[in-house]
Amino acid sequence: METTMKKKGRGKATITSQKEEEGTVRKGPWTMEEDFILFNYILNHGEGLWNSVAKASGLKRTGKSCRLRWLNYLRPDVRRGNITAEEQLLIIQLHAKLGNRWSKIAKHLPGRTDNEIKNFWRTKIQRHMKVSSEHMICSGNSQSSGMTTTDQGSSGKAIDMAESFSQAKTTFNVVEQSNENYWNVEDLWPVHLLNGDHHVI
DNA sequence: AATGTGCTCAACCGCCCCACT
DNA sequence: GAGTGGGGCGGTTGAGCACAT
Known part of the structure; x- marks a missing residue:
C-alpha cells in the first residue's frame, strides 16, 4: 500500500x-x-x-x-512557510555578503533550510531584480543591463534592494503560504x- | 467551464571536500 | 601521495497549483 x-x-x-x-x-x-x-x-x-x-x-x-x-x-x-519581512531582509543582506552560499545563509536563519532560502531567492528576489532591472532599462538606465542575479555583481543591487525593501516591506509582496x-x-x-x-x- | 500561463517548491543530479585506508 | 566512500552543497528540474484569459 x-x-x-x-x-x-x-x-x-x-x-x-x-x-x-x-x-x-x-x-x-x-x-x-x-x-x-x-x-x-x-x-x-x-x-x-x-x-x-x-x-x-x-x-x-x-x-x-x-x-x-x-x-x-x-x-x-x-520552520515552514511565511518567510517574514525581517527574514527576507536578512537573506538579502547575507546574500550580498556571502553570495550563493545558501547553507551559510541558512545558518543565520534558525529553522530555515538552505533549500527553502534558495527557492525563495530564485522565485522572489531574482524575479524582483529582473523586473526592476527591466524597469531601469526602460527608464534609460543601461548600467545594470545584462546583469544576472547569479553574478556576484548582483550584490550591490541586493544591498540597494535591501535598503528600499526595509523601507517598503509591504510593497514586496510577502508570501503567505498555506501548508494545510x-x-x-x-x-x-x-x-x-x-x-x-x-x-x- | 475550459484552457493557457506563470509560479512554487520538493526532490534529484553532479560536483566538491574531507576523512579514512 | 593515491584511491575510495560518505556527506554537503549549489544548481536544476518538473508536477501541481493558482491565477488569468
Whole structure:
C-alpha cells in the first residue's frame, strides 16, 4: 500500500513503480509511510551515516535522499512557510555578503533550510531584480543591463534592494503560504511518543 | 467551464571536500 | 601521495497549483 501526498504532491514524480517493485532505489515524492519510517528511525538512532540509515531503516532510498528529506522537511525544528519581512531582509543582506552560499545563509536563519532560502531567492528576489532591472532599462538606465542575479555583481543591487525593501516591506509582496495540504511533521510526533522514546532531538 | 500561463517548491543530479585506508 | 566512500552543497528540474484569459 502506498499513501500518496495529500493534494499537493510535488517534486519530480519520476516513474518508479516498476523499479521499486524490483527492489532498486526509489525516487520521487516521499510517501507518509516513508516519512514515518525515516522519522522514527532517526529518533531512535540519531542523524548521520545516511547510507546506513537508508539501508537499516528498510527505505528503498539513497542516503542522500534520506538526508535531504530529513533536513528539509522532517527535522523537528524546521520552520515552514511565511518567510517574514525581517527574514527576507536578512537573506538579502547575507546574500550580498556571502553570495550563493545558501547553507551559510541558512545558518543565520534558525529553522530555515538552505533549500527553502534558495527557492525563495530564485522565485522572489531574482524575479524582483529582473523586473526592476527591466524597469531601469526602460527608464534609460543601461548600467545594470545584462546583469544576472547569479553574478556576484548582483550584490550591490541586493544591498540597494535591501535598503528600499526595509523601507517598503509591504510593497514586496510577502508570501503567505498555506501548508494545510501537506501532512505535517507534527502528525508524526505522537508516533515516537507511543514508541516510548521521549527524547526529542 | 475550459484552457493557457506563470509560479512554487520538493526532490534529484553532479560536483566538491574531507576523512579514512 | 593515491584511491575510495560518505556527506554537503549549489544548481536544476518538473508536477501541481493558482491565477488569468
